[in-house]
Structure formats: structure tokens, C-alpha cells
Amino acid sequence: MTVPTGPTRTQLLARFATTRDEDIPESVRDYGKLVVLDSLVCGLAAVRLRRSRMVQRVAARFGGPAEATVFGLGQRVAAINAAHANADMMNALDADDTFFNSAHFAVFGVAAGLAEAERLHADGASLLRASIIAFEINARLNLSTSLMAFEDGQFRWSPLSSHGYASMGTAAACAVVGGWEPERLTHALGLVAWLAPPAKNSYMAERRSFNAFKYGPYGAIAHAGMLGAALAEEGYTGDLDVLDRTPGFIEAMGFLGGERHELVAGLGSTWWISETSLKPYPTCRFTHAALDAIRAFPSTHGVPVSQIESMEIRLSPAAYRTLQFREPAPQIPDTLVAPLDGAFNMPYAAALALLGHAPGPQWYDPQRLADPAVWDLARRITTAPDPVLDAEWEADLKEHPGGQIRRTRGALTIRAGGREYVVESDFAQGDPWDSATRADWDFVVGKLATFCDGILDAGSQEQLVEVVRGIEDVADVAETLSPLLARAR
Structure with a gap:
């Protein structure tokens, strides 16, 4: 292994998490709002599913201080338990965003950012920024791995894979909302490398029916990121070069290979969230x-x-x-x-x-x-x-x-x-690479209306859109956004 002579990739990503609002292009912030609203719609729409009722009951059982909202539960629980449940529900209908037709991970930044913003009574601008930064970090981790390949002209899935890398974006969302210095987040990312769910064979090529985790334990991934962040906040230390070592975290996620240069290429100038697709159907x-x-x-x-x-x-x-x-x-x-x-x-x-x-x-x-x-x-x-x-x-x-x-x-x-x-x-529809299909406010508002019909009343839907559209003006997420989310039943 070559020992880095300058800042490690882990440290560079942690520094990136201190990006200011004014350094994020307006077009990126605008699309980020759509991604936040879309992720919330996916979670709210899923509240009545049997699987969602199960995870709601688990959140209630573990409870904790009344810090954050769980969709469909009717009570507040510890932020870590809310993020676990909400991330799981946001992916339950397979209606959440898809990055380059291969992965869904916007929900982790939204679930963690929301839970921490409620816990800390933070403002809406920090929730939006956390969701965007978390997405960027997870996108770079995703692009650094190989989930799919062609060999001898035949497509194949990686036999082992994990969305566990998204625990790092989850931890970053906590850092953004909390206003952390880069050093603490670097330690949190090092801790997450130990805590993130490891690779598993999801049997995508031969499976006839899913288990309840589908192709990834979304709740556990969010939980690992929240836990790593909480431990770092208390002073736990982690390795500062977990994304530089070979073999290391990338290989532990079980993919076919790694392209580590993607982790920091164009950092702060290329915004990958603008290239994620939003979905009008609850299907792959x-x-x-x-x-x-x-x-x-x-x-x-x-x-x-x-x-x-x-x-x-x-x-x-x-x-x-x-x-x-x-x-x-x-x-x-x-x-x-x-x-x-x-x-x-x-x-x-x-x-x-x-x-x-x-x-x-x-x-x-x-x-x-x-x-x-x-x-x-x-x-x-x-x-x-x-x-x-x-x-x-x-x-x-x-x-x-x-x-x-x-x-x-x-x-x-x-x-x-x-x-x-x-x-x-x-x-x-919802693909960002063509003006005729790129998602806009009408797209996501229409999805909210059809997906949440009977779950969230029309007046609350209108208020939710208004709040997210003006999220930078929200002084306290817990007082403004959370009560609307709590109305879903």
C-alpha cells in the first residue's frame, strides 16, 4: 500500500462537507429540493405497507428521547431510530431516485438530515445542504465501485455487493446539520467503515422472490451512519485513510472492482445529484x-x-x-x-x-x-x-x-x-438528460397527489410542497416541516 503524502481521500470528502450554501450552484439547490420532496413522498406513501408497520413498531419499541418523526407512527423517537425507520420506508416502494440506472441512495441523506435537523432544531437550509452533500459523497462511492460488467460479451452482476457505502453519506448529513469541523467527520467516516453492513450475495440473477431487505438493509445502513456520527461526536476516533487503503473499504463492499479516483474527481465542481432520475412508478x-x-x-x-x-x-x-x-x-x-x-x-x-x-x-x-x-x-x-x-x-x-x-x-x-x-x-419520465423528461415541480407534485391520496390530505400536501420549495426560509425544521410529515397515516 502507498501511504498518502497529502490529505487522504477520506479527509478531502470530510472537507467537502463544509461546503457553504453560496458555493452550491442554484440549479443544484433547486434540483436538490425536488429530490428531498420526492424522497419524502416515497416515505409517506409507504406508511400503510405491512413491512412499514413492522418497522414503525420496532422504532416505537426502541423509542428513546422524543427527538424526531417516524412516518406514520404518531410519536417521536430518538433520531437514530427515526432515520432507520424512515430510510427503510422511503425505499419500500422502489419509487425513490435512481442514479445512473443502478442505485438508490438519496433517501439516506434526507432521512439523516431530517432526523438531525429535528433533534437540533436546525434550519431548513442545513437540511437541504445535508441532503445534497450526502448524495454527492454516496454518488462518488458508488462511481468508485463496479456493480455490473460484461465478460466475453455477456452481462453479469457482481456476485457480492452492498449499499453499505451509503452509511458514509448518512454520517456526512449529520455533520452538515451539526456544523462539524472536517476532522470529526473524518473520524466518523473511519468508524462507519467498521459499522456499515458488509457485502452479501443478493442473488439478483437467480432470485424469484425477495426477502424483506430486498437488495439492501436500508434501515441498517442509515443506522450505521447515524451511530458512527454519534460516536465521533462523543470523541471516538477512526482511521483517517479508510478510502485510500487497498484492499480496503471499497473491496469490503464486495464489488467487481474499484475506481478510487472517482471519489474526489471534480469535487465541488461536478454535482452528481443533478444526474439522478426521479421515478413516477413504484417499480424498478x-x-x-x-x-x-x-x-x-x-x-x-x-x-x-x-x-x-x-x-x-x-x-x-x-x-x-x-x-x-x-x-x-x-x-x-x-x-x-x-x-x-x-x-x-x-x-x-x-x-x-x-x-x-x-x-x-x-x-x-x-x-x-x-x-x-x-x-x-x-x-x-x-x-x-x-x-x-x-x-x-x-x-x-x-x-x-x-x-x-x-x-x-x-x-x-x-x-x-x-x-x-x-x-x-x-x-x-424523470430522466434528467432530456428536457422533455427531466423532473420538475409539476412532476413531483403530481407524484405526491397520486402516491399519497388518502394518506395525506390535500391541504397538507399543498403545505408540504410550499415548505420544501422555500426550505431555505425555514427557521426550524422541527417546528415547520415535521408537523406536516406527522399527519400521514
Whole structure:
């Protein structure tokens, strides 16, 4: 191992966490607000899921001082327990942001920033800044790892992986809200390297159904970051070079390889949060471009749904290498993991879209899961590989082993009324790389309305949008934002 002669990468990231509001471009702050609101929407929308009720009860059991809000619980608990529960719920519907079509981690900065802002009665500007800084650190850790690769022309997932690296962004969010000096955060990141959930084989290529953690224990990841931050605040010390050692933390996360230069490349000038996609559907991002095209098809082509005889949906290599996409289940049992399995069932999601069901947690209601009309249509829908995306993804992963994949596109062949239709699209709604699809306030406000219908009343929804839109003017998050979040039931 080469011993660093200057500041370590860990120290440089800790220094970056002291970035001032005026040094974050206005466009980044504006998009950051959308990401914050979107993450809150995802958590609020999930409050009635069986899995969410479980994590709410666990938060209540561990309790602690009344510091922070847990979505849907009706009581405040210790900040660390609130961050654990809220991060878990924000990812429960698979509706949270997706970075370069590979990972979701905005929720960690939002969950930790919110909990700490409540605990410390901090202002809204610090919550926004914490969410952005946490995202940037987690994005750089993500880009420093290789989750996907092509070998001999064949796509493969890393056999081992972990979202545990996002515990570092979680700790950074605490540091930003608390106004820490870089040295303390450097120690916290060193501690998190010990505490973060390690790599595990998620069996993405062969799994037919998820366990309750899906592909990562989001609550535990947030908890580890909060714990590392709390210990550093009390004076615990950690290694100052955990992101420089080889093998080290990057390898411990179990990926196919590491590109450590990505950790600090363009730090403070490249803002990766602007390249994360927001999602209109409670499904895996790999389904979204197809779902956009499917929803538009009947009206665009004047074809009634009843006339659709068959539909082939061509998928990205990452999707098609996943068994749940390649061999979709013919039914989804009404269990606590139904939203997880449903998010990866392309025919089920496509049938819901064709039948005009508004997206949201209601896609996984018991009556919807058992609807004969949905499954009759789903049986006519198949999946296949997309040769165009195979070539694009292979080229991208060779150039960027950490993955900077921008396009999943929709590519469908539909047979209806004796005719064949080929439907294609470049990007999905919520993708930031095209002005026609980039998320804006109308996009996220619309998602709030459909996802939280019956969970948060219309007046509270309007207030929530107003507060987040003007988050820099909020003097005390605990007094202004938190009471609105506590209304979700």
C-alpha cells in the first residue's frame, strides 16, 4: 500500500462537507429540493405497507428521547431510530431516485438530515445542504465501485455487493446539520467503515422472490451512519485513510472492482445529484421507459386495450439478467414482500399501466394483486433482451466501470387488431438528460397527489410542497416541516 503524502481521500470528502450554501450552484439547490420532496413522498406513501408497520413498531419499541418523526407512527423517537425507520420506508416502494440506472441512495441523506435537523432544531437550509452533500459523497462511492460488467460479451452482476457505502453519506448529513469541523467527520467516516453492513450475495440473477431487505438493509445502513456520527461526536476516533487503503473499504463492499479516483474527481465542481432520475412508478427503474410507452399506446394509436393480443418488451441487459424480469411470476401473493416482487414483475406493471391504474402504493393493494383483469392482460406480455441496449451498456461499462448509464429506453412490439406496432422511446419520465423528461415541480407534485391520496390530505400536501420549495426560509425544521410529515397515516 502507498501511504498518502497529502490529505487522504477520506479527509478531502470530510472537507467537502463544509461546503457553504453560496458555493452550491442554484440549479443544484433547486434540483436538490425536488429530490428531498420526492424522497419524502416515497416515505409517506409507504406508511400503510405491512413491512412499514413492522418497522414503525420496532422504532416505537426502541423509542428513546422524543427527538424526531417516524412516518406514520404518531410519536417521536430518538433520531437514530427515526432515520432507520424512515430510510427503510422511503425505499419500500422502489419509487425513490435512481442514479445512473443502478442505485438508490438519496433517501439516506434526507432521512439523516431530517432526523438531525429535528433533534437540533436546525434550519431548513442545513437540511437541504445535508441532503445534497450526502448524495454527492454516496454518488462518488458508488462511481468508485463496479456493480455490473460484461465478460466475453455477456452481462453479469457482481456476485457480492452492498449499499453499505451509503452509511458514509448518512454520517456526512449529520455533520452538515451539526456544523462539524472536517476532522470529526473524518473520524466518523473511519468508524462507519467498521459499522456499515458488509457485502452479501443478493442473488439478483437467480432470485424469484425477495426477502424483506430486498437488495439492501436500508434501515441498517442509515443506522450505521447515524451511530458512527454519534460516536465521533462523543470523541471516538477512526482511521483517517479508510478510502485510500487497498484492499480496503471499497473491496469490503464486495464489488467487481474499484475506481478510487472517482471519489474526489471534480469535487465541488461536478454535482452528481443533478444526474439522478426521479421515478413516477413504484417499480424498478428498468421498467419505466416501457411503462411510459405502454400508457400512451392506446390513445396514441387508437387501439382499445381489449384488442391487444400480445406484447413483447425488450429490456436492458441488467434487467434481463435478473430472473424476475426474464421469467416473470404468473402471480404475486399478498405478502409483506408483494411491493418488492411487484416492482420487478414487468407484465404485472405493464398490465396496470395499460388499464389506467394511477401509480402508487395502491398497485399492491390485495384487490389489485388478485384482479383477474390485470392477470389476464399480463399473460399476454413477455420480455426479451434488447440488442441495442446490450451494445450501448457494454460500451459504457468499458469506458466507465463504475457505470454512468443514462439510457434504458422503451422498446416494444405490440400485436393488436391484426396489426403489429413497434414502439420505441429514448428516455423515461424523470430522466434528467432530456428536457422533455427531466423532473420538475409539476412532476413531483403530481407524484405526491397520486402516491399519497388518502394518506395525506390535500391541504397538507399543498403545505408540504410550499415548505420544501422555500426550505431555505425555514427557521426550524422541527417546528415547520415535521408537523406536516406527522399527519400521514
